[in-house]
Structures are given as structure tokens and as C-alpha cells.
Amino acid sequence: MVIKLKVGALEQTRWREYLTRFVLGGLVTAMTGWLAHRFGPVFGGLFLAFPAIFPASATLLEKHEREKKRQAGFAFTIRGRLAAALDARGAVMGALGGMGFGALVWKTLPRGNLPLTLLLALGCWFAASCLLWYVRKHHPWARPRTKLA
Amino acid sequence: MLQMMIRFVVGGAIVSFFALLADVLHPKGFAGLFAAAPSVALATLTLAATTDGSAYAALEARSMIAGEVAFVAYAAACVYFLGIRHAKSAPTAVLLLALWGLAAGALYAGILS
Numbered sequence: 001m002v003i004k005l006k007v008g009a010l011e012q013t014r015w016r017e018y019l020t021r022f023v024l025g026g027l028v029t030a031m032t033g034w035l036a037h038r039f040g041p042v043f044g045g046l047f048l049a050f051p052a053i054f055p056a057s058a059t060l061l062e063k064h065e066r067e068k069k070r071q072a073g074f075a076f077t078i079r080g081r082l083a084a085a086l087d088a089r090g091a092v093m094g095a096l097g098g099m100g101f102g103a104l105v106w107k108t109l110p111r112g113n114l115p116l117t118l119l120l121a122l123g124c125w126f127a128a129s130c131l132l133w134y135v136r137k138h139h140p141w142a143r144p145r146t147k148l149a
Numbered sequence: 150m151l152q153m154m155i156r157f158v159v160g161g162a163i164v165s166f167f168a169l170l171a172d173v174l175h176p177k178g179f180a181g182l183f184a185a186a187p188s189v190a191l192a193t194l195t196l197a198a199t200t201d202g203s204a205y206a207a208l209e210a211r212s213m214i215a216g217e218v219a220f221v222a223y224a225a226a227c228v229y230f231l232g233i234r235h236a237k238s239a240p241t242a243v244l245l246l247a248l249w250g251l252a253a254g255a256l257y258a259g260i261l262s
Contacts, residue, residue, distance in 0.1 A: 004175045013172060021168045022161040029160020029192045030153045036197065041205050042261050045212025046253045048190040049220045053168050055242035057184050058227070061177070062238040078235045083177050084242075085232030088224045090181015095220035101187045102217060105194060105210035109203045118191060129182045137178070 012064050021056050028052040049098055054091055058084040090133065097129030152200070160192040185220060187213075212261055219252035 028050055036044025062080030069077040104121040171183035190213055198206035226245050230236040 003179055005173050006175050007173055009172050009175075010169070018165065018169075022165045025164020025168075025188065026157035026161030029164070029189050030156040032189060032193050033153065033156045033196065036193075036209060041197070041201075041208040042212050043257060045209030046216040046219070046257060046261075048187070048193055048209060048213035049216025049253075050189060051185075051220055051223055051242075051246065051249060052189055053164055054184045054224070054227070055239065055246070057168060057171060058231070058242045059239040081231050081235050081238060084238040085228050086176075086178045087171075087181040087184055088227035088231060090178045090183075091185040091224040092221055092228065094182040094185025095217045095224055097182070098185055098187050098190075098217040098220065099214050101190065102210045102213035105190075106207050106214070109194075109198065109207045109210065114195065114198050114203070118194065122187070122191070125187055129185075133179055133182060 012067075013060065017056075017060055021053055024056055025052055048102070049095070051091075054088070058087055061087055089136075093132040093136065094125075094129045096132055097125040097127075100128045101125040152196075156192065156196055159196065160189060163192045164188040185217075185224065212257075215256040215261055216253055218256060219249045222252045223249040 028047070032044055032047040032050070035047055038044075062084045065080035065083045066077060069079055101121045101124060104124050105117060108117045108120070167183045167186040167188045170186075171180045174180040174183065190210070194206045194210060197209055223245055226248055227242060230241045230245070231238060
């Protein structure tokens, strides 16, 4: 499986949809800061892993896939929902990698340099998530089972 | 107020950047990794460490691990309802946020506090 960048996919997304994600992301970040100041960093920190954009991304993904199929002549399709499920499966791996991000910042930040720690933690998140995705993709139980003759 | 506005703009920009990456990446299963990117964490931890100190930000990062456990439960439930039950994405993804809240709340009450 080759990972590709499809810049043409950006044309499917409207400005209103970009704006929605910007506002959602901004609101969650502002709310997290407010909660941490109001109830303390232990409670506020939980919201660092709040699924801020997943609902919007999954909805857009289903909508785009449905429109594609409608243009191809299919009035009803579950393909959009399956694409959103695939996105959610990726999010499971991303969230597992996020635990590595949190653990590295927790243990390193009090003694370390802020930009370097965050950069290392981001690298740790990316490496762990990609590794999990790769293992999930290539593990024998992930392949379709074929009956032996 | 200015702090909140800075958080809003920085958070919105970082979240949008990761969402944009998820849009252009293919296959979709791989792009999904970016739906759980630590975008809110990057913005919040940078601002928290700058204004409140490293120890404060480190405490937030420790709680983030529990938040990610709740995120795994949330995303796994989304896989089940969208991929197997074929439920509609928008209501499913929004309603299941309650599951994230329950899981995060239970971990906070049971382990963190």
C-alpha cells in the first residue's frame, strides 16, 4: 500500500467547511485553557485529547463519498459510512500514538526545552501511529481469509 | 480575554493544518491517524508552558494520556457503529462524544483525582 498526497481532494472541500473546522479547533483549545484555569491542570488536561475535529471530518467524508456516488448514478450508498469507519479506525491508532505524546511531554518537559520536547513528542506520536497502522495493515489477521482447496 | 483569543487563533490554525493533511492523504485509513493528531495539545501545551510554567504543562500532559484512552474507546465505538451497523456519521460521531466524556470522567475520578 502506497501513501499518496492527493492535492485535488482540496477542491471538494468548501470554504465554509474549512471555517467550521477552524472555529471548532479554536473553541476546543480556548475551552481547554479555561477549564484548566477554572478546575486545575489535572482536569483540564483531559481535554487535550478531546475528539475536536473527528465528528466534522467524518461527516464531510461521508458527504463527499455520497456526492461522488450520486454523480456516478447511485442514489443510495453506504460507502460514505464505510469511509468514515476507516477514518475512525485510523483515529484509534492515532489516539494510541497520542498516549506516547502525552507520556513523553509529562516525563521530559519539567527538565527539558519546550520546542525540542514538543517536536520529539510529535515525532513519537507520528512514529508510533504509523507503526501501529503498518502492523494492522500487514498482520495476517487483517487480510481476507481464503478457503483452502 | 486576550489569552483566550490567542488560544482560539493558535488552536484553530493547528487543528486546521492537521485536518488539511488528513484531506489530502490517501488511503483514508492512514489519513485517519491525523483525526487523532495532538493538535489541541500542541497549542495548549505551548501556551500553558509559556504562561504557567513547565510543571503545570507536564501535569496537563499526564491527564492527556487518560484523555487518549477515552479517545480510543470513542473511536473504536465509531468503527463499530459506522462500519458494522452503518449508522449515519454525523449523529453517531456527535452522540458518541458522551462516551468520551464518560470514559474520561471515570478515569479522572478513578485514577487522576
